Amino acid sequence: MGSKAVDDLIEASSGVHFSGFHLESTFPSTSQAEQPTTSATENIKQPFVIGVAGGAASGKTTVCDMIIEQLHDQRVVLVNQDSFYHNLTPDELTRVHEYNFDHPVHSQALIFYVAMNYIEWKYRSQIFSADSDVRLARRIKRDTVEKGRDIGMVLDQYSKFVKPAFDDFILPTKKYADIIIPRGGDNHVAIDLIVQHIRTKLGQHDLCKIYPNLYVIQSTFQIRGMHTLIRDAQTTKHDFVFYADRLIRLVVEHGLGHLPFTEKQVNTPTGSVYTGVDFCKRLCGVSVIRSGESMENALRACCKGIKIGKILIHREGDNGQQLIYEKLPNDISDRHVLLLDPILGTGNSAVQAISLLIKKGVPEFNIIFLNLISAPQGIHVVCKRFPRVKIVTSEIEIGLSEDYRVIPGMGEFGDRYFGTDDD
Numbered sequence: 518m519g520s521k522a523v524d525d526l527i528e529a530s531s532g533v534h535f536s537g538f539h540l541e542s543t544f545p546s547t548s549q550a551e552q553p554t555t556s557a558t559e560n561i562k563q564p565f566v567i568g569v570a571g572g573a574a575s576g577k578t579t580v581c582d583m584i585i586e587q588l589h590d591q592r593v594v595l596v597n598q599d600s601f602y603h604n605l606t607p608d609e610l611t612r613v614h615e616y617n618f619d620h621p622v623h624s625q626a627l628i629f630y631v632a633m634n635y636i637e638w639k640y641r642s643q644i645f646s647a648d649s650d651v652r653l654a655r656r657i658k659r660d661t662v663e664k665g666r667d668i669g670m671v672l673d674q675y676s677k678f679v680k681p682a683f684d685d686f687i688l689p690t691k692k693y694a695d696i697i698i699p700r701g702g703d704n705h706v707a708i709d710l711i712v713q714h715i716r717t718k719l720g721q722h723d724l725c726k727i728y729p730n731l732y733v734i735q736s737t738f739q740i741r742g743m744h745t746l747i748r749d750a751q752t753t754k755h756d757f758v759f760y761a762d763r764l765i766r767l768v769v770e771h772g773l774g775h776l777p778f779t780e781k782q783v784n785t786p787t788g789s790v791y792t793g794v795d796f797c798k799r800l801c802g803v804s805v806i807r808s809g810e811s812m813e814n815a816l817r818a819c820c821k822g823i824k825i826g827k828i829l830i831h832r833e834g835d836n837g838q839q840l841i842y843e844k845l846p847n848d849i850s851d852r853h854v855l856l857l858d859p860i861l862g863t864g865n866s867a868v869q870a871i872s873l874l875i876k877k878g879v880p881e882f883n884i885i886f887l888n889l890i891s892a893p894q895g896i897h898v899v900c901k902r903f904p905r906v907k908i909v910t911s912e913i914e915i916g917l918s919e920d921y922r923v924i925p926g927m928g929e930f931g932d933r934y935f936g937t938d939d940d
């Protein structure tokens with residue numbers, strides 16, 4: 518079963534097993550997402566499988582592609598039954614028009630067909646286009662125009678194999694469907710609802726429940742307004758810096774709130790005693806050059822005279838992370854470290870930076886990583902590897918694009934903040 522679909526599935530989910538019907542991947546189940554645990558690595562092994570069925574050319578692939586595109590989540594993959602056909606023997610190839618591709622027994626897709634009927638799916642969805650005429654018309658068009666087949670053969674195959682197989686194997690499964698999508702890819706409302714549902718199941722909205730060390734600052738319309746401005750491609754550099762600075766200041770203040778404190782009493786001018794707390798003394802900042810440097814002023818404005826170290830990581834594509842430069846306080850291992858970088862994308866830069874801090878003797882639980890926006894992928898990577906590092910962010914994103922840009926994101930933060938973009 519070394520098909521590309523299975524390879525994609527294995528590649529997309531680290532630690533995946535594919536044996537028989539048992540898939541093990543990194544998808545969190547809802548029940549797990551609802552129960553925070555202390556070990557973030559323990560609770561993310563359950564697969565979430567959606568079975569999709571429907572007549573030939575009803576739009577299954579189209580709908581699945583649309584859902585996957587909207588989800589922007591590398592954890593979501595399509596396992597297409599078409600990838601599981603047996604190779605035809607030379608004898609079968611000579612009589613290919615007599616071969617019933619639509620009968621499940623003639624392909625390894627049988628296991629999926631059986632699974633569809635007998636396994637207790639997390640969720641079954643079924644797609645039916647408005648009627649069989651539409652499907653037949655689409656099939657004729659696809660097979661003659663795209664595959665160059667003769668129309669007589671297409672109709673012959675339809676009446677001999679496609680229609681009976683639909684009646685025998687597909688239509689009876691309709692009663693098990695949780696959702697029926699009329700009009701396939703044209704049904705944007707149904708697709709949008711399914712996308713929202715999967716997002717919830719994947720915990721994209723609620724990563725804080727999976728990872729107790731992830732803190733997203735409480736959103737207000739002011740904060741949403743600032744995000745709207747910095748994400749808008751039309752925003753001028755001047756405004757981008759102004760609103761990014763405002764947001765950074767909020768994130769920094771929130772991050773400082775996670776430092777330990779000691780109780781302190783003071784006498785007020787009225788002669789009364791006020792019982793409060795004393796700020797944590799042993800701390801420093803570390804900025805990831807260069808975007809992280811945009812957060813230094815806010816940290817200095819909040820913590821008078823704070824020491825700030827620097828780390829430069831060179832990034833080539835997704836994998837070429839390389840530590841180029843570091844200058845850190847000598848006594849960093851005795852300090853709480855506020856790690857500064859406005860963007861958490863794949864998490865590779867953050868992993869490099871945090872690994873260096875740990876190598877320098879900083880305890881993992883003394884590191885607070887401050888950023889403006891975080892992609893779920895980066896959160897998973899950092900939280901799994903360093904479950905005791907705190908991440909403070911102002912918004913969680915939808916995901917990453919194929920070239921590892923944060924989506925919806927705000928483009929190249931460093932270029933927009935420091936004015937080195939082309940415009």
Ligand SMILES: Nc1nc2c(ncn2[C@@H]2O[C@H](COP(=O)(O)OP(=O)(O)OP(=O)(O)O)[C@@H](O)[C@H]2O)c(=O)[nH]1
Pocket residue numbers: 571572573574575576577578579580599655659700701702703704
């Ligand atoms: N107009 C229109 N065409 C669609 C729609 N959905 C799918 N199609 C077209 O119908 C054809 C078949 O769609 P697919 O998504 O490949 O259907 P499928 O159910 O995966 O097909 P099989 O793999 O043959 O079972 C393609 O040429 C699509 O472009 C739709 O909602 N409206």
Ligand SMILES: O=P(O)(O)OC[C@H]1O[C@H](OP(=O)(O)OP(=O)(O)O)[C@H](O)[C@@H]1O
Pocket residue numbers: 805806807808809832858859860861862863864865866867895921929930931932
């Ligand atoms: O999570 P990752 O996928 O590693 O991406 C995040 C990194 O990308 C950005 O820097 P960038 O490489 O754009 O450099 P810059 O700060 O110099 O603009 C950001 O400041 C992070 O360091």
Ligand SMILES: O=c1cc[nH]c(=O)[nH]1
Pocket residue numbers: 860862921922923924926927928929930931
């Ligand atoms: O989307 C991204 C990803 C990395 N760095 C950025 O500035 N933006």
